[in-house]
Amino acid sequence: MTTARSSLINVSVTPYYHCVSRCVRRSFLCGYDKHTDKNFEHRREWIEKRLLMLAKIFCIDVCAYAIMSNHYHVVLHINLEDAESLSLENVAERWLSLHSGPVLVNRFMCGDKLSEAEHERCEEIIQCWRERLTSISWFMRLLNQHIASEANREDQCTGHFWEGRFKSQALLDEKALAAAMAYVDLNPVRATIAETPEQSAFTSVKARIEALRKDQHTAPSLFPFAGNPRDPMPSGIPFRLMDYLALVDWTGRQIRDNKRGHIDSTLPPILSRLGIEPDDWFKACTQIESGSLVGSDIAIKAALPQLNRKRISGLRLSGG
Numbered sequence: 001m002t003t004a005r006s007s008l009i010n011v012s013v014t015p016y017y018h019c020v021s022r023c024v025r026r027s028f029l030c031g032y033d034k035h036t037d038k039n040f041e042h043r044r045e046w047i048e049k050r051l052l053m054l055a056k057i058f059c060i061d062v063c064a065y066a067i068m069s070n071h072y073h074v075v076l077h078i079n080l081e082d083a084e085s086l087s088l089e090n091v092a093e094r095w096l097s098l099h100s101g102p103v104l105v106n107r108f109m110c111g112d113k114l115s116e117a118e119h120e121r122c123e124e125i126i127q128c129w130r131e132r133l134t135s136i137s138w139f140m141r142l143l144n145q146h147i148a149s150e151a152n153r154e155d156q157c158t159g160h161f162w163e164g165r166f167k168s169q170a171l172l173d174e175k176a177l178a179a180a181m182a183y184v185d186l187n188p189v190r191a192t193i194a195e196t197p198e199q200s201a202f203t204s205v206k207a208r209i210e211a212l213r214k215d216q217h218t219a220p221s222l223f224p225f226a227g228n229p230r231d232p233m234p235s236g237i238p239f240r241l242m243d244y245l246a247l248v249d250w251t252g253r254q255i256r257d258n259k260r261g262h263i264d265s266t267l268p269p270i271l272s273r274l275g276i277e278p279d280d281w282f283k284a285c286t287q288i289e290s291g292s293l294v295g296s297d298i299a300i301k302a303a304l305p306q307l308n309r310k311r312i313s314g315l316r317l318s319g320g
Contacts, residue, residue: 008168008292009136013303015078016063016171017136018180018294021144022071022163043151044202047072050146052221057094059083059133061223063237064180066187067202073184075171076136077223081235083134088126095129098142140166172295172303174238175317180294181237181244182251189252197248205248208241 009017044067051074055062059082064075086094092101092109101109108114108122132138148161171177185205188194197205204222211219218224218241225244226236237244293300296317 008170008307010170010307011078011080011134013306014170014172015080016177016180017076017078018169018171018184019074019076019136019140019166020071020168021140021166024160024163043147046150047143047147048202050143054139054143055221057097057133058139059086060136060139062204062221063177063223064184064204065202066184066200066204068187068191068193073187075177075180075184076139077237078134078136080134083130086130086133088123091126091130091133094133095126136168168292170293170295170303170307172293172299173317175296176294176299177237178239178244178247179317182248185248186252197245197252205245209245212241 047067048065051062051065054060059079061077061079062074063077064073066073083091089109092105095101096105096109102125104114104118104122105125108119114122144162144166151161152158169180171180181204185197185200185203188200188203189197194200197203198209200206204219207219207222211217224236225241226238227240293303294317295303
């Protein structure tokens with residue numbers, strides 16, 4: 001049986017989630033299909049553009065992504081503070097950039113004089129849109145529907161393109177967030193599509209490295225790194241970019257079959273800061289898709305009541 005989204009996505013538990021969508025049967029999302037002798041590589045750009053475009057409209061930040069041949073991964077951050085700061089007009093502008101609106105809202109946006117009852121109804125509609133702008137379900141729906149429509153049009157067929165609902169995992173703490181992001185960014189390396197993160201096309205790590213080379217503060221449309229702020233609610237990913245890149249590079253060396261072996265005692269700073277043991281970290285970065293929750297024992301147990309769940313079904317990372 002599938003699990004209700006309310007038991008999987010709850011911003012009061014965590015704003016961070018790892019999501020995966022896979023294609024049905026032999027459908028190819030991207031890449032070269034040997035069975036049909038067709039190249040679908042151009043679809044990677046479709047997904048990347050749509051993903052980053054939606055991130056600008058929604059109050060949902062993209063922390064990491066990797067677009068593979070028959071599936072894609074994203075790590076998302078629900079930005080409630082951003083949503084709450086938007087005016088009614090801002091919310092309506094964002095939502096109407098994706099959908100046609102009712103006549104009443106269109107009149108409101110044009111500055112027409114509304115009665116008190118009309119204004120209240122208009123506000124109710126827009127407040128509903130505000131909630132949707134923080135909904136990962138709506139975000140993923142508008143991403144997947146668009147790609148499915150474009151792919152079916154190109155393939156001259158109809159029917160399902162995706163394997164039903166997307167899979168989501170709650171990332172309950174910094175350990176889980178770092179593990180999921182590294183797992184996502186290293187997908188091409190693990191699949192032997194790329195030799196290094198900087199050569200991994202259509203991934204967030206490559207976009208961040210390219211931005212770094214251009215002396216840009218952060219990659220366009222991606223959630224920035226906030227370093228190690230004292231603020232408990234930093235406006236960015238709560239560790240440093242350089243630490244993360246070192247972590248991804250180190251983890252990639254352990255994952256690749258021809259470079260397995262002794263783990264160097266000199267580990268990236270973030271490992272020590274997060275209190276992660278090398279063996280546990282390696283397990284997390286190779287088995288991140290196990291279960292619907294990722295975090296320490298303490299974080300998982302604390303989240304269960306808020307998600308209306310009794311059983312622990314997830315990947316446990318050691319430490320508090």
